[in-house]
Amino acid sequence: MHTVAVLLDDGLATLNRAVGVLRRRNVPVEGLALHPSGTAGVSRMTFVLKADAVTAERVAQQFQKMIGVRSVMVLGGEDSTTEARR
Amino acid sequence: MSEKLSGAEILCRGLVDAGVEVIFGYPGGAIMPFYHALPEHPRLRHILVRHEQAAAHAADGYARASGRVGVCVATSGPGATNLVTGLAAAHMDSSPVVAITGQVSRPMMGRDAFQETDIIGITMPITKHSYLVQDAAELADVVAEAMTVAAEGRPGPVLVDVPKDVQNQKVEWHGTPAPRTGTRGRALGSIEDGVRAAARLIKGAERPLLMVGHGAILAGAYAEVRALAEKTGIPVITTLLGISAFPDGHPLHLGMPGMHGEVHVNRAIQNADVIIGIGLRFDDRVTGNTASFARQARIVHIDLDRAEIGKNVPAAVGIVGDARDVTRRLLAAVEPRRCDRWLEHIRSFARPGPASYRGELSPEAILASICDASGGACTIVSDVGQHQMWVAKLFPYRHPNTHITSGGLGAMGFAVPAAMGVHLARPGDTVWAISGDGGFQMNMAEIATMVQERLPVKLAVFNNGYLGMVRQWQQFFHEKRYSCTPIWSPDYVKLAEAYGIPGYRVKDAAELADTVGRANAQPGPALVEFVIEQEANVFPMIPPGGSLSEPIESAPVVGAAGD
Ligand SMILES: Cc1ncc(C[n+]2csc(CCOP(=O)(O)OP(=O)(O)O)c2C)c(N)n1
Ligand SMILES: [Mg+2]
Numbered sequence: 001m002h003t004v005a006v007l008l009d010d011g012l013a014t015l016n017r018a019v020g021v022l023r024r025r026n027v028p029v030e031g032l033a034l035h036p037s038g039t040a041g042v043s044r045m046t047f048v049l050k051a052d053a054v055t056a057e058r059v060a061q062q063f064q065k066m067i068g069v070r071s072v073m074v075l076g077g078e079d080s081t082t083e084a085r086r
Numbered sequence: 087m088s089e090k091l092s093g094a095e096i097l098c099r100g101l102v103d104a105g106v107e108v109i110f111g112y113p114g115g116a117i118m119p120f121y122h123a124l125p126e127h128p129r130l131r132h133i134l135v136r137h138e139q140a141a142a143h144a145a146d147g148y149a150r151a152s153g154r155v156g157v158c159v160a161t162s163g164p165g166a167t168n169l170v171t172g173l174a175a176a177h178m179d180s181s182p183v184v185a186i187t188g189q190v191s192r193p194m195m196g197r198d199a200f201q202e203t204d205i206i207g208i209t210m211p212i213t214k215h216s217y218l219v220q221d222a223a224e225l226a227d228v229v230a231e232a233m234t235v236a237a238e239g240r241p242g243p244v245l246v247d248v249p250k251d252v253q254n255q256k257v258e259w260h261g262t263p264a265p266r267t268g269t270r271g272r273a274l275g276s277i278e279d280g281v282r283a284a285a286r287l288i289k290g291a292e293r294p295l296l297m298v299g300h301g302a303i304l305a306g307a308y309a310e311v312r313a314l315a316e317k318t319g320i321p322v323i324t325t326l327l328g329i330s331a332f333p334d335g336h337p338l339h340l341g342m343p344g345m346h347g348e349v350h351v352n353r354a355i356q357n358a359d360v361i362i363g364i365g366l367r368f369d370d371r372v373t374g375n376t377a378s379f380a381r382q383a384r385i386v387h388i389d390l391d392r393a394e395i396g397k398n399v400p401a402a403v404g405i406v407g408d409a410r411d412v413t414r415r416l417l418a419a420v421e422p423r424r425c426d427r428w429l430e431h432i433r434s435f436a437r438p439g440p441a442s443y444r445g446e447l448s449p450e451a452i453l454a455s456i457c458d459a460s461g462g463a464c465t466i467v468s469d470v471g472q473h474q475m476w477v478a479k480l481f482p483y484r485h486p487n488t489h490i491t492s493g494g495l496g497a498m499g500f501a502v503p504a505a506m507g508v509h510l511a512r513p514g515d516t517v518w519a520i521s522g523d524g525g526f527q528m529n530m531a532e533i534a535t536m537v538q539e540r541l542p543v544k545l546a547v548f549n550n551g552y553l554g555m556v557r558q559w560q561q562f563f564h565e566k567r568y569s570c571t572p573i574w575s576p577d578y579v580k581l582a583e584a585y586g587i588p589g590y591r592v593k594d595a596a597e598l599a600d601t602v603g604r605a606n607a608q609p610g611p612a613l614v615e616f617v618i619e620q621e622a623n624v625f626p627m628i629p630p631g632g633s634l635s636e637p638i639e640s641a642p643v644v645g646a647a648g649d
Contacts, residue, residue, distance in 0.1 A: 013218065017210055024211050061393040067215040067235060 001030065002056035003075040006045045007037055009068040018045055018069075021062045027051050042070060091259040093222035093252045094119040097186065098127045100229030103262035106157050107131060108148060108510050110141035114161025116188030116201060119253035133506065133539050136531040138165050140503035142172020143492075143529075146181045147467060147507030150490050153306070155236050156181070156507060161188045163201030166247075167208065171497055173243045174212040178494025179327060180300060182241035184232050185209075191251035192220065206247055214242030222255035230263050240391040241304060277412060280405035284362065284386040285419035287403065291360035293382075293428045294320045297343065300327035300493070301365015301389060307331070307410035308486045311364060314417045319424035321432060323351055325366050327493040330483035340432065344372040345628045346475045350435035352626075352634040357431075358383045362416075365389060365409040368398040369494065370631075378633035388412045437639075443622045446595035449476035449548070452616050455598040456518055456546065457482060459606035464516035464544075465490065465508055469501035469525035471555040473548040475624045477520050499528030505543045506536060516544065516606065523549040523575045533585045536611040544605055545613040549575055551620050558623050562642055578615040589613045 008014050015034070022029055031048035049056055056074050063072045091099075097120055101109070110133045113121045124132060135141045138160040145156030156176075160166050166187040176183040190199040206216045215235050217228045228246060236244040288294055302311055308331060315322050315338045322332045323343050332339055341351045352374075355361070361383045366372070368387075373379040376399055384402035387395045388409060395404035405412050443449065453476065456464070462484055468477040468491040483489050490508060492500040505519035526547045536543055557571040582589025588608055590601045592615070605612040626637035 013206060013216070016207070020210055058393070058397065065391070065393055 002049050002051055002053060004047045004049060004056055004060055004063070005073045005075060006047070006063050007042055007070040007072075008045060008066070009070070010041050010043050011068070014066075014068040015045070017066055018063065021059065021066065022047065022049070025059065025062070027055060027059055088258045088260045090256045092119065092123065093219070093225050093248065093255050093257070094123040095126075096222060096225045096257075096259055097229060097248065097253070098123045098130065099259075100226055100262055101157065102127055102129050104155070104230065104233040106155070108133060109157045109159055110135055110144040110148075110507065111159030112138050112141060112161070112165055114163075114165045114188065114201070116162035116190055116250045117159060117165070117186075117253075118188075119250060120159065120186070120188065120248070133510070133535065133541075135503065135535050137529065138168035139171050139499065140506075140529055140532050140535065142169045142183065142185065143175065143497075143500050143503035144507035145183045145185070146172060146176040146179075147490060147504030148511045149176070149181045149183055149241075149507070150179075150504075151465065151487065151508040152511035153304075154182070154511075155233050156183045157186070158183065159186045161201070162190055162205070163203050166205035167203055170209060170212070171495075171499075173209055173245070175492045175495040175497045175500060176243040177212040177214070179492065180241050180304060181243070182236040183243040184236050185243060185245045187245065187247050188253070189218070189247045189249040192249045193251070195249065206245065209245050212243070213245050216245040217247065219246065219248045219252050222252050222257045225252070226259065226261075227263055277405055277407050277415065280386075280403050281412065281415045281419050283403045284405065284416055285421075287360045287384060287386060288318060288320070288362070288420050289423070293358045293431070294318070294360040294362065294425065295354055295358045295383075296320050296322045297325065297355075297361055297363045297366055298322060298328040298331045299325045299364065299366025301409040302328060302331040302413075303365075303487050305365065305390075305409035305411075306486075307364070307413050310410055310413035310417055312336075314413055314420070317417060317422050318420055319426065319429070320362070321354065321425065321429055323354070325372055325493075326478055326491065328366060329478055329489040330485065330487055333484050334482045335484065338429075342478055344374065344634075345630070346479070346624050346626070347628075347634075348479070349437050349626050349637055349639070350432055352628070352637065353435040354432045355380050355383070356635050360384050360386070362386045363388060364413060367394045370398075373399060374628045374632050374634045378635065443619060445619050447592065447598070447616060447618055448595075449473070449618070449622075450480050451595050451598055452546070452548070452592075452602075452618075453477065453481045455602040456606070458599065459603045460516045460518070464488070464518055465512060467491065467501045467505040467508055467517060467519045469519075469521035470496045470498045471522040471525060471553070472550070472558065472622070472624050473520060473522045473554070476548075498522075498525035501525065502529045502532050502543075502545065506532065506539075506541050509541050509543050518544045518546055520546040520548065522554060523547055523551065524553045524573050527573075527575065530581070533582075533587065533611065533613070537585055537587060540610065542608070542610045544608075545611065547578055547613070547615045548618055549578070549615050550618050550622065551575070554622075555624070557621070558627075561621070561623070562627070562638065563629070578613060582613040587611045587613060589615070591615045591617065593617045
């Protein structure tokens with residue numbers, strides 16, 4: 001399980017494109033959240049992915065290429081959720 | 087200074103100010119305001135195609151040949167959906183194209199209005215970016231930004247969808263904004279580290295290879311790649327889209343790798359200890375089975391797109407940067423050396439070409455006649471299939487960027503319309519579009535465009551009576567069951583006549599020089615049909631998913647092949 005947090009411009013097309021990045025690469029999504037980022041016109045999208053570190057990093061790089069994406073962060077791999085499941 | 091202008095007028099001015107000179111398009115209801123404004127801008131030459139797919143391929147061909155953005159225009163609904171294949175081809179091969187589509191008026195959107203399609207939704211995975219323009223006041227910025235986004239970094243297609251009422255909307259216009267530049271520049275601090283690491287690997291390598299792809303052509307890195315090869319003596323492999331990035335016939339040039347690569351090229355890869363990849367993405371047609379690809383090699387991967395590095399093959403050193411810039415730095419960092427023993431070793435892998443072709447009218451002979459007729463100085467645009475592989479492997483490309491083909495998408499029907507774009511980008515050069523009988527029939531309606539718009543493209547049709555490449559797979563992997571691959575053709579000489587252009591048929595090698603010479607010398611478009619052997623195969627061949635080490639070099643006995 002890996003979490004990828006994306007800061008991106010508001011707008012339905014941007015949202016659609018961001019989800020499309022995962023759909024096209026067939027990366028399963030465990031959790032998905034959209035929040036205002038605090039900066040006007042910018043949202044924060046958080047994806048919890050059922051993916052290993054390499055895949056999460058690859059997805060992050062694809063996000064990075066998207067016009068409208070401000071920043072991308074891959075958050076910890078072995079997070080508490082994964083630990084608890086074991 | 088400001089004045090009130092319609093969205094359509096702003097669109098036209100934006101294109102003119104961006105330096106656009108040619109637009110490939112087709113009108114319709116939702117784009118009519120744009121077409122109404124267009125005649126006021128004689129600098130924008132409009133080429134009326136016969137199908138919007140051709141507009142997109144032609145814009146792509148123009149972009150590849152000129153290095154500038156190619157522009158196509160279509161109406162909403164069917165016009166826009168007809169662009170899709172062309173945009174996908176441009177996307178796969180990183181070609182800078184801007185597509186402008188009309189859309190139904192804003193109040194009608196989302197109501198399944200007449201000729202409404204969600205073209206942004208449809209094209210999202212095959213565009214670099216897209217814009218739905220909701221207000222004419224945004225248009226000037228959007229056009230300028232779209233042109234920049236298409237061209238900057240790794241190029242690609244961008245779609246601008248403009249509702250009809252936005253085209254008619256009048257707004258204050260304050261001039262075209264200054265071109266946006268370098269908005270998505272990346273910290274490139276690690277280039278120097280990468281270059282040093284690469285130079286160290288080259289120094290220690292016994293069996294190094296340069297693999298050069300489309301990125302080298304997009305960056306115009308010809309001189310740098312050549313200088314790097316000559317300084318180090320490292321043999322050079324050019325991928326399908328890298329062909330003509332390095333001169334054919336150069337003693338260090340090995341040829342094309344992959345599925346239809348020569349045996350010695352693939353064996354060189356399998357034996358290499360260091361591979362320097364410049365502007366390629368190691369796609370599956372190049373690598374075969376990645377698990378067995380270049381197992382002894384440490385790979386230095388140079389690409390502008392960070393997401394490519396490590397995507398298909400693991401990179402020992404990844405360098406994110408422009409192929410020309412990085413190659414120049416690498417050239418400065420490497421010590422002169424030679425690779426004579428290794429070259430000799432590779433030469434020992436070479437085999438006499440398998441007798442893939444019987445008879446006199448061979449692909450070699452045909453391509454040699456085209457080369458002779460044009461003095462070796464033409465641009466070849468190929469379609470998709472067996473002839474594409476022959477054209478890739480057998481034509482001697484001496485000049486940079488003179489081989490253009492749809493590599494990533496492999497879109498049949500590409501050659502004829504793309505060649506129109508190539509001609510407009512290089513009006514002084516001879517352009518030959520070489521197609522199979524299948525692919526030619528997909529877009530042969532564009533002969534009418536060539537006649538109407540005076541585009542003197544030379545058309546070659548390799549007529550084998552089959553969808554040859556599929557037939558070859560059927561022969562090798564499907565028990566020789568030629569299901570739905572025999573394909574009938576019209577009389578191409580009469581077809582040419584119907585369009586009012588010279589048409590020729592060549593059945594015998596003895597006629598080649600004369601006929602091809604005459605077609606080449608025509609001031610306008612001309613068509614030559616080559617009636618070639620029906621069941622010739624392209625050898626060698628790595629079966630799909632197979633290892634580069636195990637080429638097929640002759641047709642398998644019928645029934646013996648697996649899947
Ligand atoms: C638009 C499209 N449809 C189908 C294919 C699959 N395909 C690849 S090669 C080929 C045969 C091409 O036949 P032809 O144009 O006659 O060329 P040849 O192989 O005979 O030289 C086909 C059908 C394709 N690449 N593109
Ligand atoms: Mg054919």
